[in-house]
Amino acid sequence: MTKITIDIKRRILIKKSLSASTIAMVATSGLLLPQRVLAHWPTKAFNAETVEDVLLALLGKANISSSEKLNFSVGKPAKRIANGGSVSVEINSELENIERFAILVDNNPFPLVMSMDFSPDVLLPLKTRIKLIKGKSQVIAVVRAGGKLYLTKRDVRVDTGGDI
Amino acid sequence: MMIKAEDRIRATVRADNTHIRLLLAHPMHSGRQLNKDNMLVNAEFIQDIRCWRNDNEVLVIKCGSGTSQNPYFSFELAGGQVGDTIAIRWVDNTGAKGDMEAIVDS
Incomplete structure (x- = not known):
């Protein structure tokens, strides 16, 4: 029983950390850079x-x-x-x-x-x-x-x- | 391996004008070169360099891949005095940026 709850918690943790890391990746990859600068x-x-x-x-x-x-x-x-x-x-x-x-x-x-x-x-x-x-x-x-x-x-x- | 080098600005007053020399540290890969393993090196070159003197934009340079590695520019600005601030900013095609400031020397 305890093992299952730990498993679920672990999944949630993995899920959360994954989405956080994707946001961080997108932010650093340059997709959110101001295009104005490059467009010139x-x-x-x-x-x-x-x-x-x-x-x-x-x-x-x-x-x-x-x-x-x-x-x-x-x-x-x-x-x-x-x-x-x-x-x-x-x-x-x-x-x-x-x-x-x-x-x-x-x-x-x-x-x-x-x-x-x-x-x-x-x-x-x-x-x-x-x-x-x-x-x-x-x-x-x-x-x-x-x-x-x-x-x-x-x-x-x-x-x-x-x-x- | 990253080359550890810094952008450099030398600004001096020469015969009442400000003489500026810029040396940017950048590989300026055109995207058509091959490395040792015969693989293409990704394009990475500075596209836009801007130069300010005391918050006034004085020069805008647009570069293509034909600009040499570690781009160098030397030019003069009318007038100016010791203590003026010369600032530059550059952006390359990957979105990497650099900025640098220097004070005009005598």
């Missing part, structure tokens, strides 16, 4: 597979002026890059009111590497590091300033590709 990520632009699609999704339809006003350098030394896993990139420009800046690599599986939204406080030069795939590719910098798009390209060759 421009999925369409990052998942686009051609440079044209990225530009359209990220910056809309606009006339692109291939510009001498952007001073863009890729790699040290430039042209021939040994390690594609971490390639330094620097952008500088005399342009004012820069709103958005994006880096694209045409041969990467997904061309868009990063996109930045500047407040008026941000000044160039800006340096960062990107991954490049093995072989030849073009690194593209796009700047939107005062409603206009400026685009410049650099050809690079990479000996060992990054894990893209």
Whole structure:
């Protein structure tokens, strides 16, 4: 008799602890995370597979002026890059009111590497590091300033590709 | 094995402007790499980095998987003085988050 009651109690205990642990699991697994934060990520632009699609999704339809006003350098030394896993990139420009800046690599599986939204406080030069795939590719910098798009390209060759 | 490394911010005043360098500790797995056993490594990369100066949002960076491991950024902010607070927050595609604050040095 006593054994049965203990058994029942044990079952209730197991049941209760199970439901408590599932709630804890759901809470920590990220299902209840504020989706708002993640939703700001421009999925369409990052998942686009051609440079044209990225530009359209990220910056809309606009006339692109291939510009001498952007001073863009890729790699040290430039042209021939040994390690594609971490390639330094620097952008500088005399342009004012820069709103958005994006880096694209045409041969990467997904061309868009990063996109930045500047407040008026941000000044160039800006340096960062990107991954490049093995072989030849073009690194593209796009700047939107005062409603206009400026685009410049650099050809690079990479000996060992990054894990893209 | 987790890599024990910390996000780092260096902020200094240089010729009246604030010069900021960020180094985030993150593997930035694209989801298309293979590990030693020829298994795909799950995608894990930072998607969103935000930078504040004294409660004003100054820079928003959206990253894709083409951003290098341990992302690095260096840029300048107009004006600013020693003692300003520079804060960053990041979120990756799995929902992991990080934040960090630094005071501007001379």
